[in-house]
Amino acid sequence: MPVRYELLAKSGNARRGRLHTPHGVVETPAFMPVGTAGSVKALTARDLTELGAEMILGNTYHLFLRPGSELVRELGGLHRFTSWEGAMLTDSGGFQVFSLADRRRIREEGVEFQSHLDGKKLFFTPEKVMEIEMALGADVIMAFDECPPALADRAYHEASMARTTRWAERCRAVWREDSGTSLFGIVQGGPWEDLRRRHVEEICALDLPGYALGGYAVGEPPEKMHQGVAFSAPLLPADQPRYLMGVGTLDDLVHGVAAGVDLFDCVLPTRCARNALVFTRAGEGRMNLKNARFARDNRPVDEKCGCYACRTVSRAYLRHLFVARELTAYTLSTQHNLWTYLRLMRDVREAIAADRFAAFAREFFGSRAPAADSGG
Amino acid sequence: MPVRYELLAKSGNARRGRLHTPHGVVETPAFMPVGTAGSVKALTARDLTELGAEMILGNTYHLFLRPGSELVRELGGLHRFTSWEGAMLTDSGGFQVFSLADRRRIREEGVEFQSHLDGKKLFFTPEKVMEIEMALGADVIMAFDECPPALADRAYHEASMARTTRWAERCRAVWREDSGTSLFGIVQGGPWEDLRRRHVEEICALDLPGYALGGYAVGEPPEKMHQGVAFSAPLLPADQPRYLMGVGTLDDLVHGVAAGVDLFDCVLPTRCARNALVFTRAGEGRMNLKNARFARDNRPVDEKCGCYACRTVSRAYLRHLFVARELTAYTLSTQHNLWTYLRLMRDVREAIAADRFAAFAREFFGSRAPAADSGG
Secondary structure, three states, rough: OOOOOEEEEOOOOEEEEEEOOOOOEEEEOOOEOEEEOOOOOOOOOOHHHHHHOOEEOOOHHHHOOOOOOHHHHHOHHHHHOOOOEEEEEOOOOHHHHHHOOEEEEEEEEEOEEOOOOOOOOEEHHHHHHHHHHHHHHOOOOEEOOOOOOOOOOHHHHHHHHHHHHHHHHHHHOOOHHHOOOOOOOOHHHOOHHHHHHHHHHHOOOOOOEEEOOOOOOOOOOOOHHHHHHHHHHHOOOOOOEEEEEEOOOOOHHHHHHOOOOOEEEEEEHHHHOOOEEEEOOOOOOOEEEHHHHHHOOOOOOOOOOOOOHHHHHHHHHHHHHHOOOOOHHHHHHHHHHHHHHEEEEEEEEHHHHOHHHHHHHHHHHHHHHHHHHOOO | OEEEEEEEEOOEEEEEEEEOOOOOEEEEOOEEEOOOOOOOOOOHHHHHHOOOOOEEEEEHHHHHOOOOOOHHHHOOHHHHHHHOOOEEOOOOOHHHHHHHEEEEOOOOOOOOEOOOOOOEEEEEEEEHHHHHHHHHHOOOEEEOOOOOOOOHHHHHHHHHHHHHHHHHHHHHOOOOOOOOOEEEEEEEEOOOOOHHHHHHHHHHOOEEEEEEEEEOOOOOOHHHHHHHHHHHHHHHOOOOOOOOOOOOHHHHHHHHHHHHEEEEEOOOOHHHOHHHEEEEOOOEEEEEOOHEEEOOOOOOOOOOOOOOHHHOOHHHHHHHHHHHHHHHHHEEEEEEEHHHHHHHHHHHHHHHHHOOHHHHHHHHHOOOOHHHHHHO
């Protein structure tokens, strides 16, 4: 059975809903932690449950290379393999093929590329990617698309978009509903509103269980991205889930929710955490815990935070763990950053349900220190 | 108040007891996980509590170098700093000075050495080490000793032992009971029974709250070590806790308990875990999870184990995490190995309480595959 979106309430364009999946209900708007290679780095599945995550993302490209999608299928699929009992989504591998792989060549048939691990020549077609994603067996699988480079011109975008439509049709043709997966289409079109509108029409004509916005947060200024999402998200079908891929900062999430987005994913909270960069909702915004000024700072990272790290240890202790490269540093900081993200989404959901999202967003942006948020 | 040992039961020489500390009761025989630099690598304090650890060890040498004992004192001591609420012990730094530091020079006054981190020249005296350990504020602190090289001859051992006695007297002189710490003395003497006997007399004459056996597991064959401990442990006062430093394998623990040891510590379960080497009580003994034969092995590491990893994930998943160098690998394997160690100690305590320790040990060694235990 495909996933099903249930709209519970609206507040402006912001949507409070539920995504019903074969692995439980995901309260939306939701943030999906990224578990690239079958684990959210430094955390266990139990940690994620305790943090309140309901859906996580796996990267098809990475899992295909290692341990291999056929091996995962043989061992019972991604849920069983990773012991994650909640909902899962796999991306299409497209973004990674274009950003990670060596020497790739795009043809109508698919993309030829070399593995970033061992240089092995590989060929991804829409059909091949569907086969891989169905073998992995996440609840939601993404169509194979091209995410054009940030600086590509309009002509490139138009041609790429048309090919992404043809690839989505080919994905649609081989995707089997009885695989337990739900196929989402991806809308591209870069910063051009008419292209976005045209691609929404093309992709939504495929009648899929959900749709995503791709090609945002690929290097453009945040305001441009927020404007683009504010334009594109409302074009997507109101009775289906809307997923903004690879976004973003806490601010980006609030902007995305305001535009009517239901699902988000981003490596930012987890990757930054491993580099000692922790986020707070208000006040300092971001802190680099390796900074010497934290050496004797006995306060928690965020006094208002309820995460395990903030309830038990100081900035000084975390700084020490980072300086000494102790593995526990990565666990604690990752827990903190994900808690901050997931807690924000919970508060967002409550604000929408109470139809006070605009006030929530004003208060949220008002409490931020914009300068502190712009860098480490 | 110093720690207090309560003897509950004996089975042969094996002792079932309780160590009463300012941070709770430690059921003995107990294994102390090693938290070298203020964390048991890859675990949180909560993980340790869940695993059933009641006492952990911190390394004075490492903590002195980073973050510094004065900083730890300023921030409330090691318990508050690390958020570990159970009992703690710090070693004396002696073993690390002799095994890690660069260019060390032993004098009667103390040891001159260079930090392995930055080459800085440092000087540890018994008085300095006491000052550091009291600043760190563990429940049990160890006297500063020399642990002679494995191949040192009898003459070297005698001279070193005599100096260690003088150093222990100097530690005794500056240790303050009102510091909240309890000073344990360390017995050396290498493989010579008469030296061990003499040193037990010298060190126990200091009337300290507890005593340790040092200089074992420094390179000698396991049988020699077991024999040595079986000789030395019963020489220690029966009404005080006995600690065998830096030991060992699961087999070593059972041998040590049989000799009448109450406390153990070793980096083996945690360090091996980070190298994909996991232990099981019976059957395979040790497994290197990176081995290709586990690639499609859907069984848990140990079917009889109740740890989180064994309850939820397969050898194939753990192998994948290790091959992909995912941080979660270290957390899961460390939890497994410590669970195995701590569970063994629980079973040992039950066997002693029921006065069936000899039968327990026979069964334990009978179920082991000695060949598999001898290497990776």
